Amino acid sequence: MTADRYEIHELMIARIAEEMTSEGEHIVLMGSFTPLAYAAYMLGKLTHARDAWLAGYNAVGIGPVELSFTGSEAAAYRSATSTASFNQNGWIFHLGTRGLLECVSSAQIGGDGAINLSAIGDYDAPKVRLPGGAGAPEVVQNYRRMVAYFTRHDRRTLVEAVDFATGRRTPIGAAAREQLGLCPGSVLIVTPLAVLRKDEDDRPFELESVHPGVDVDTVVENTGFELTVPAEVPVTGEPTARQVELLRERIDPFQTARFDFLTGEERLGYLEDLLAREWDRAEALVEAGAR
Amino acid sequence: MEDLPGLIPEGSTVVLGGGWFANHPMAAVRELVRAERDDLEAIALLGSVDVDLLVGAGALRHLTFSMVTLEAFGLATNFRRAVQSGELPITELSALSLQVALEAGAHRVPFLPLRGPIGSDLVGMHPEFYGTASTSFGDADVPVVKAVRPDVALLHATRCDQLGNVQHEGTFAMDPELARASDRVIVTCEEIVSTEEIAADAPLTKIPGLLVEAVIEAPFGAHPCSHVPRYAQDAWKLLDYQKAALAGGDAYAALLETIRGEDEESYRERMLGDGRGRVLEALVEAAVVIDEETA
Numbered sequence: 373m374t375a376d377r378y379e380i381h382e383l384m385i386a387r388i389a390e391e392m393t394s395e396g397e398h399i400v401l402m403g404s405f406t407p408l409a410y411a412a413y414m415l416g417k418l419t420h421a422r423d424a425w426l427a428g429y430n431a432v433g434i435g436p437v438e439l440s441f442t443g444s445e446a447a448a449y450r451s452a453t454s455t456a457s458f459n460q461n462g463w464i465f466h467l468g469t470r471g472l473l474e475c476v477s478s479a480q481i482g483g484d485g486a487i488n489l490s491a492i493g494d495y496d497a498p499k500v501r502l503p504g505g506a507g508a509p510e511v512v513q514n515y516r517r518m519v520a521y522f523t524r525h526d527r528r529t530l531v532e533a534v535d536f537a538t539g540r541r542t543p544i545g546a547a548a549r550e551q552l553g554l555c556p557g558s559v560l561i562v563t564p565l566a567v568l569r570k571d572e573d574d575r576p577f578e579l580e581s582v583h584p585g586v587d588v589d590t591v592v593e594n595t596g597f598e599l600t601v602p603a604e605v606p607v608t609g610e611p612t613a614r615q616v617e618l619l620r621e622r623i624d625p626f627q628t629a630r631f632d633f634l635t636g637e638e639r640l641g642y643l644e645d646l647l648a649r650e651w652d653r654a655e656a657l658v659e660a661g662a663r
Numbered sequence: 664m665e666d667l668p669g670l671i672p673e674g675s676t677v678v679l680g681g682g683w684f685a686n687h688p689m690a691a692v693r694e695l696v697r698a699e700r701d702d703l704e705a706i707a708l709l710g711s712v713d714v715d716l717l718v719g720a721g722a723l724r725h726l727t728f729s730m731v732t733l734e735a736f737g738l739a740t741n742f743r744r745a746v747q748s749g750e751l752p753i754t755e756l757s758a759l760s761l762q763v764a765l766e767a768g769a770h771r772v773p774f775l776p777l778r779g780p781i782g783s784d785l786v787g788m789h790p791e792f793y794g795t796a797s798t799s800f801g802d803a804d805v806p807v808v809k810a811v812r813p814d815v816a817l818l819h820a821t822r823c824d825q826l827g828n829v830q831h832e833g834t835f836a837m838d839p840e841l842a843r844a845s846d847r848v849i850v851t852c853e854e855i856v857s858t859e860e861i862a863a864d865a866p867l868t869k870i871p872g873l874l875v876e877a878v879i880e881a882p883f884g885a886h887p888c889s890h891v892p893r894y895a896q897d898a899w900k901l902l903d904y905q906k907a908a909l910a911g912g913d914a915y916a917a918l919l920e921t922i923r924g925e926d927e928e929s930y931r932e933r934m935l936g937d938g939r940g941r942v943l944e945a946l947v948e949a950a951v952v953i954d955e956e957t958a
Contacts (some may be wrong), residue, residue: 443950503732509757509780540782654945
């Protein structure tokens with residue numbers, strides 16, 4: 373049953389969660405605390421992908437955890453079945469090509485699927501120095517899935533060619549990948565407007581689906597690279613009532629995933645309010661203990 | 664604690680433990696700020712406020728990193744400014760290639776092969792680091808990274824003893840590999856305990872004392888980062904930090920002056936007094952694992 377009301381981030385979360393398939397060794401890496409991606413992993417773990425292995429921080433075999441800025445790390449360890457150094461996990465998951473999914477989100481993505489997490493403008497004299505890619509270069513190259521999500525869909529983000537390729541999946545075509553001993557799997561882009569997919573190196577991204585109420589022209593106009601538009605464009609599936617209930621009541625009661633969609637002053641106010649609720653819950657525990 | 668900077672020779676390459684907002688050696692970082700160091704080369708795998716504070720205090724001559732971010736609080740302000748202005752020379756690498764390079768350093772081999780970040784522009788940019796090797800087994804042009812051996816590793820842990828044995832209960836990132844790769848290992852810890860207590864829980868020992876040169880007791884030594892399961896990240900103080908960094912000028916100068924005008928004990932009183940430390944501990948208890956049976 374489709375939810376009567378949902379927000380766009382909930383649709384994106386549900387769509388990303390679909391990528392937690394049972395292929396390969398079913399390992400999903402959480403990376404740094406990126407609320408929208410974490411929400412997708414937890415939603416998958418609580419629904420169709422209960423046997424997925426979640427790994428994050430030094431913890432492996434993590435249960436589904438409630439998202440919060442200050443609590444997700446602690447909950448990960450409390451539920452984990454083992455721990456290992458970043459290096460041990462990196463050799464197995466990232467470099468050992470056993471990873472299934474770890475979402476990336478970058479400042480730019482190009483028509484070739486390259487992502488830029490390094491610099492806007494000239495690398496040596498950048499207009500904006502970005503954080504850097506952490507493990508993303510190995511994730512996009514070696515994991516079975518490459519899923520990049522963006523909280524805005526515009527020509528500044530989806531560009532013909534990135535200013536700098538921090539990471540690039542190469543090759544993309546399944547046959548060429550398998551020949552090199554790499555996991556096959558396409559490049560998927562999930563935005564607030566649509567889902568785009570690229571299966572072959574020498575063919576553009578294809579419009580896989582538009583979200584309900586979004587017209588195809590809006591997607592094309594706001595995409596900076598060439599896009600193949602099929603004659604019939606499907607509409608992205610809406611989240612179910614059960615998915616929305618899980619997200620709001622169990623996975624993300626503090627609504628951390630909505631935060632990424634905000635900008636400027638609104639963003640700061642939202643964060644302060646959210647953190648105040650996290651603080652109040654912990655302080656209540658202290659007061660209960662003191663009584 | 665105040666003896667720590669003296670253990671780091673001028674011009675040293677210092678690798679920082681922890682990752683993201685988890686378990687960075689912040690007490691040690693503050694001590695370097697207090698010593699007004701301006702001569703260090705840092706290596707940060709997944710840096711945040713540790714790197715940004717060192718950059719803001721002018722402590723670094725060079726930075727090797729895979730990521731420096733204040734996550735929800737925004738781009739790392741001082742890092743961003745210093746790189747954009749050209750003031751801070753950098754070497755950007757992918758996380759896994761830096762990890763493998765440090766592991767090569769730890770194993771005392773000149774390089775290690777990996778299914779590396781092929782396709783990344785970083786590879787062509789750093790031929791001094793990314794290379795290829797061929798073997799007598801018939802392998803040709805296997806991607807390799809050159810070993811990295813830092814002079815000093817600065818780490819934070821849960822418990823240590825006088826022999827230098829190091830135990831972590833929560834996030835230890837790649838601290839064990841950093842200890843093995845570095846010539847000199849300095850560890851701050853929440854508490855120094857007896858060797859009997861360490862031995863009673865030997866599987867928790869992530870770094871054997873034979874690798875460690877100095878241990879220093881520093882309660883809340885990761886603050887404002889987390890040291891799970893003892894305490895969560897202090898998101899509110901991180902936000903204060905970011906506001907001061909964004910304001911820059913007098914606001915950031917005041918932040919540095921305050922740190923330089925106090926020792927770690929006064930820092931703890933200022934930051935964690937009035938029961939704040941207890942709330943940071945309670946945030947760990949408040950964290951929720953979702954019950955799959957009822958969800």
